[in-house]
Amino acid sequence: MNLQELKDKLPAEAAGLVDLYGPTILLMTAEQLREWLNYVFVGRYTEAYALYLKAASADTLLAEWDTTHAEWKAANDVNADKIAMSQKIGQVFAQVMIGMILAVVGF
Amino acid sequence: MTRRTWWSFLLGAALVLLLTGCSGLTARGEMKRLIDDSAAVAASDASRAVTVAILSPEARTILKRNAETFVTYRDAKTLNLFAYWFGGKQIYVSGKYAGLLDRVAKLAEVTAGSADAQTQEWLNAAVLKEAKVLIDVANARAGKRSEP
Numbered sequence: 001m002n003l004q005e006l007k008d009k010l011p012a013e014a015a016g017l018v019d020l021y022g023p024t025i026l027l028m029t030a031e032q033l034r035e036w037l038n039y040v041f042v043g044r045y046t047e048a049y050a051l052y053l054k055a056a057s058a059d060t061l062l063a064e065w066d067t068t069h070a071e072w073k074a075a076n077d078v079n080a081d082k083i084a085m086s087q088k089i090g091q092v093f094a095q096v097m098i099g100m101i102l103a104v105v106g107f
Numbered sequence: 108m109t110r111r112t113w114w115s116f117l118l119g120a121a122l123v124l125l126l127t128g129c130s131g132l133t134a135r136g137e138m139k140r141l142i143d144d145s146a147a148v149a150a151s152d153a154s155r156a157v158t159v160a161i162l163s164p165e166a167r168t169i170l171k172r173n174a175e176t177f178v179t180y181r182d183a184k185t186l187n188l189f190a191y192w193f194g195g196k197q198i199y200v201s202g203k204y205a206g207l208l209d210r211v212a213k214l215a216e217v218t219a220g221s222a223d224a225q226t227q228e229w230l231n232a233a234v235l236k237e238a239k240v241l242i243d244v245a246n247a248r249a250g251k252r253s254e255p
Binding site: 046049053058061068069072073075078 | 239
């Protein structure tokens with residue numbers, strides 16, 4: 001089976017992963033591949049990732065930085081939205097509390 | 108005001124502090140300075156790398172320094188708020204950012220380790236791409252969006 005045949009058998013979202021990681025996985029030796037699969041199946045993803053990087057070509061390493069930057073960007077967007085929402089909640093809460101305090105002291 | 112009202116007020120204030128303080132990546136002390144200073148240096152490196160103006164020996168030194176910085180971030184991070192405030196860890200992160208810091212430290216180590224065999228063009232491209240991620244880390248700390 002080649003990568004295209006593998007992609008054809010997978011759902012569309014998983015096919016993207018084959019494009020991203022497939023070429024490097026094909027470069028692994030049988031021993032590396034066995035070790036990599038063992039790490040994946042027991043959930044030791046950091047070790048699996050290290051092994052993947054060891055097998056990666058120079059161009060794949062650069063592409064991996066682009067992927068990493070995209071992930072950081074997505075995480076930062078979510079983080080910024082969450083902080084903006086928290087600040088809005090904080091402002092509303094402060095307004096309510098000030099109103100309550102003013103009401104209690106008789107203004 | 109009754110005692111119950113005051114307790115409600117204090118509880119609400121604590122809730123607000125908790126909500127507003129909930130950035131996914133928070134740093135204090137030395138790590139806060141390192142994150143911001145590294146982003147500033149990275150911006151300067153990026154402006155030279157974009158024109159492939161960094162000579163190979165200097166680019167390798169930059170990649171090595173970046174790798175050390177990312178490893179420092181990884182080792183200083185914690186998901187435990189008590190370890191952050193009382194245990195000497197200076198970067199408090201969500202699970203998402205913890206995974207990203209682990210991955211980027213490993214990627215930077217491998218990149219620096221492979222730098223000896225690379226051309227000046229490749230090295231400058233690597234410096235540029237690493238600079239973007241160092242700036243991403245500073246943006247995460249500041250609660251800002253990242254540049255594309």
